[in-house]
Amino acid sequence: MEARENVFDFLEGYDLLGAFWVTVQLTLLSAVGSLVWGTVLTAMRVGPVPLLRGFATGYVNVVRNIPLTVIILFASLGLSQTLGVTLGGGDNFDTINFRLAVLGLVAYTSAFVCEALRAGINTVPVGQAEAARALGLSFTQVLSLVVLPQAFRAVVGPMANVLIALTKNTTVAAAIGVAEAATLMKEMVENEAQLILISAVFAFGFVCLTLPTGMVLGWVGKKVAVKR
Amino acid sequence: MSSVLYDAQGPRAKQRNVLFTGVFLVAAAALLWWVFSSLSDKGQLDWEKWKPFVGTEAWTTYVLPGLENTLIAAGVAMLIALPLGAVLGIARLSDHRWVRVPAGMLVEFFRAIPVLILMIFGLALYSEYSNVGSDDRPLYAVITGLVLYNASVLAEIVRAGILSLPKGQTEAAHAIGLRKTQTMVSILLPQAVTAMLPAIVSQLVVIVKDTALGGAVLTFPELLASANTMSAYYGANTIASFTVVAVIFVALNFSLTTFAGWLEKRLRSRKKSSGAVLSADDAAAQGAPGAGTGATL
Numbered sequence: 001m002e003a004r005e006n007v008f009d010f011l012e013g014y015d016l017l018g019a020f021w022v023t024v025q026l027t028l029l030s031a032v033g034s035l036v037w038g039t040v041l042t043a044m045r046v047g048p049v050p051l052l053r054g055f056a057t058g059y060v061n062v063v064r065n066i067p068l069t070v071i072i073l074f075a076s077l078g079l080s081q082t083l084g085v086t087l088g089g090g091d092n093f094d095t096i097n098f099r100l101a102v103l104g105l106v107a108y109t110s111a112f113v114c115e116a117l118r119a120g121i122n123t124v125p126v127g128q129a130e131a132a133r134a135l136g137l138s139f140t141q142v143l144s145l146v147v148l149p150q151a152f153r154a155v156v157g158p159m160a161n162v163l164i165a166l167t168k169n170t171t172v173a174a175a176i177g178v179a180e181a182a183t184l185m186k187e188m189v190e191n192e193a194q195l196i197l198i199s200a201v202f203a204f205g206f207v208c209l210t211l212p213t214g215m216v217l218g219w220v221g222k223k224v225a226v227k228r
Numbered sequence: 229m230s231s232v233l234y235d236a237q238g239p240r241a242k243q244r245n246v247l248f249t250g251v252f253l254v255a256a257a258a259l260l261w262w263v264f265s266s267l268s269d270k271g272q273l274d275w276e277k278w279k280p281f282v283g284t285e286a287w288t289t290y291v292l293p294g295l296e297n298t299l300i301a302a303g304v305a306m307l308i309a310l311p312l313g314a315v316l317g318i319a320r321l322s323d324h325r326w327v328r329v330p331a332g333m334l335v336e337f338f339r340a341i342p343v344l345i346l347m348i349f350g351l352a353l354y355s356e357y358s359n360v361g362s363d364d365r366p367l368y369a370v371i372t373g374l375v376l377y378n379a380s381v382l383a384e385i386v387r388a389g390i391l392s393l394p395k396g397q398t399e400a401a402h403a404i405g406l407r408k409t410q411t412m413v414s415i416l417l418p419q420a421v422t423a424m425l426p427a428i429v430s431q432l433v434v435i436v437k438d439t440a441l442g443g444a445v446l447t448f449p450e451l452l453a454s455a456n457t458m459s460a461y462y463g464a465n466t467i468a469s470f471t472v473v474a475v476i477f478v479a480l481n482f483s484l485t486t487f488a489g490w491l492e493k494r495l496r497s498r499k500k501s502s503g504a505v506l507s508a509d510d511a512a513a514q515g516a517p518g519a520g521t522g523a524t525l
Contacts, residue, residue, distance in 0.1 A: 048234045051249045065481035067440035129232045139234040168342035175444035189352040199349045210340045
């Protein structure tokens with residue numbers, strides 16, 4: 001059959017969906033990790049133990065000001081190659097680098113989760129915490145039963161912004177050779193001629209990942225916000 | 229708020245504080261000991277590896293030129309992105325649909341795409357369709373990526389700054405017979421700029437951080453890339469080089485963040501302008517739903 005020249009022929013031989021799937025995996029795993037670690041940091045930061053408070057404040061201030069690229073490269077060169085941390089990846093470098101990238105993304109993003117959550121705690125009226133204390137609840141109970149549930153409902157919007165930024169930040173994992181979207185794009189751009197088309201495909205992929213996240217979570221945020 | 233969350237500490241709570249502090253200290257000490265012992269096993273703490281940073285050679289040959297490139301890329305990107313962002317932001321507020329809608333689409337599009345993708349695109353673009361020398365291409369590509377992304381973020385900041393002004397300002401301007409352009413240029417923008425200053429300084433932190441991408445992926449010889457060259461030249465002193473570079477980044481960005489905070493406080497207390505003062509977070513929160521910016525992420 002006389003095959004008509006297909007404009008998308010350049011995609012042949014490249015695992016485009018696979019690369020974006022790695023991006024999605026990086027995003028989801030890091031999102032869960034940074035939500036947990038960010039919440040722990042927030043609890044330390046507003047808690048009664050001075051040393052933990054100082055640690056969390058220092059952590060956030062330092063990590064916020066380091067480029068993510070430095071953190072992820074350091075995870076690879078420092079943690080893995082110098083200190084010999086493999087994160088249970090054995091001697092499979094792809095697995096190790098993927099896990100190191102997740103670790104770096106969690107370390108970085110949790111600082112921003114902590115900031116957003118702290119801002120959320122400030123939106124909870126003082127009377128809520130005072131009432132909870134008047135009932136005799138301890139700090140842990142005040143935080144986990146009364147304040148944080150309301151704070152989480154207030155920060156869905158800002159958290160959506162953090163999640164979108166995280167999605168975009170997963171491309172930094174290209175610096176240590178994780179086979180995600182940006183790595184594939186660099187390879188394709190170097191080997192194929194259709195620069196504009198390739199870029200459009202990748203741009204479209206990221207728009208597909210980020211725009212719905214913003215819209216859905218924006219809607220959810222309005223839905224669950226505590227009306228005051 | 230923090231003191232509202234727990235009662236004044238009694239003897240038992242104080243005991244518990246001491247316990248938590250102790251446990252944390254032991255865990256931290258164990259971690260530090262592990263790091264230090266593994267580092268010295270690998271010889272990374274040897275004086276040989278750190279000595280270059282005491283002399284001037286490492287600084288004048290590697291660190292300072294790298295820092296210079298970082299600052300040049302960040303500065304030029306900011307200088308181009310700021311006017312472009314202002315134009316886009318104002319265009320998004322236009323009364324004309326054919327100006328407002330394309331500007332909005334442009335802003336939302338470039339905010340939704342990772343800056344690294346834009347940089348890779350820029351690098352390939354310059355090598356295929358321009359006669360920029362191959363040494364300059366990474367710099368051009370980094371600046372292109374940073375401008376495209378940050379102009380659209382700044383556009384949102386400008387828009388939020390103008391929208392934060394009270395409606396009376398526009399109405400009064402129209403009442404004394406100013407045209408739309410005059411209202412924007414001589415009434416709204418000057419007041420909005422003061423309100424936006426802290427957010428703009430915070431955005432500079434983002435730009436400085438993103439230049440490191442150019443070093444890691446595009447072979448742009450900035451500060452982070454200089455750490456790689458150094459550790460190759462001084463016999464694999466990876467830890468020493470990276471520590472120095474990270475400290476410089478933190479110092480630079482921390483002073484910018486502190487300056488932004490000071491500016492915001494000062495502007496808020498001055499109360500001269502009628503508008504609110506925007507921090508980076510406010511600007512992100514007021515931006516249209518969709519692709520967000522996430523403050524200084």
